[in-house]
Amino acid sequence: MLATLKADLHVHTCLSPCADDEMKPLAIVKQARRKGVDLIGICDHNSAANVAAARRAGSREGLAVLAGIEVSSEEEVHVLALFDTEEDLQEMQRLIDRNLSGENNPELFGEQHLCNEFDEIIGQDARLLIAATRLTVEEVVENIHRLRGLAIASHIDRESFSILSQLGFVPERLAIDALEVSPLCTVALARQRFPQTRDYPFVCSSDAHRLDDIGETTTTFTIAGACIEELRKALRCEDGRTTAG
Numbered sequence: 001m002l003a004t005l006k007a008d009l010h011v012h013t014c015l016s017p018c019a020d021d022e023m024k025p026l027a028i029v030k031q032a033r034r035k036g037v038d039l040i041g042i043c044d045h046n047s048a049a050n051v052a053a054a055r056r057a058g059s060r061e062g063l064a065v066l067a068g069i070e071v072s073s074e075e076e077v078h079v080l081a082l083f084d085t086e087e088d089l090q091e092m093q094r095l096i097d098r099n100l101s102g103e104n105n106p107e108l109f110g111e112q113h114l115c116n117e118f119d120e121i122i123g124q125d126a127r128l129l130i131a132a133t134r135l136t137v138e139e140v141v142e143n144i145h146r147l148r149g150l151a152i153a154s155h156i157d158r159e160s161f162s163i164l165s166q167l168g169f170v171p172e173r174l175a176i177d178a179l180e181v182s183p184l185c186t187v188a189l190a191r192q193r194f195p196q197t198r199d200y201p202f203v204c205s206s207d208a209h210r211l212d213d214i215g216e217t218t219t220t221f222t223i224a225g226a227c228i229e230e231l232r233k234a235l236r237c238e239d240g241r242t243t244a245g
């Protein structure tokens with residue numbers, strides 16, 4: 001049976017150096033529930049280290065949490081990678097780790113807190129998470145698909161770190177599953193401003209870096225369950241599945 005689910009597929013935790021310290025797993029889950037969100041994706045920059053804690057918090061509070069990461073490609077294009085399982089996400093993480101260099105300087109870039117599901121800080125991620133990987137955007141998308149994930153080009157309307165700001169266009173051969181608009185834009189406006197994107201499926205997400213941002217912009221999916229295959233079908237308008245921004 002199909003049901004409508006309100007999804008915010010792009011939420012950062014306090015692991016991202018640019019996110020507020022209040023963005024701890026349980027606090028995020030509770031805020032999403034308060035905002036009437038049914039499904040979130042945890043997508044920190046180049047690290048999945050807080051995903052397991054967020055999923056444990058989600059299962060306790062009754063919120064579906066997809067295992068995700070926001071990958072920075074070599075061209076500094078941000079791509080959301082969403083998976084059903086933490087095993088597939090960890091495989092993606094290993095690939096990223098082999099292609100990411102440098103150590104974080106917290107005073108310069110911000111803290112990168114590792115948390116448990118009770119919102120206790122249990123350590124710091126030492127990697128330079130804001131750096132670009134050595135993976136091209138094509139390699140990023142190919143590997144997401146190899147691992148059964150969904151690949152979404154982040155905040156295409158933004159003037160930095162988006163596929164349009166970095167490449168100027170969406171390469172035709174790129175098998176991207178959807179384009180995302182930030183809270184500063186709408187799907188209709190994006191299609192008007194960037195005519196090349198007219199035929200792509202779109203999602204709207206908050207790209208939350210603060211608790212107040214969560215659920216401010218969402219996509220409503222009409223699907224049979226909160227899993228990647230259902231989201232993929234909805235983006236392709238298959239079997240009665242649909243999306244609305």
Ligand SMILES: [Zn+2]
Nearest residue numbers: 070078154161
């Ligand atoms: Zn981004």
Ligand SMILES: [Zn+2]
Nearest residue numbers: 010012070207
């Ligand atoms: Zn982001």
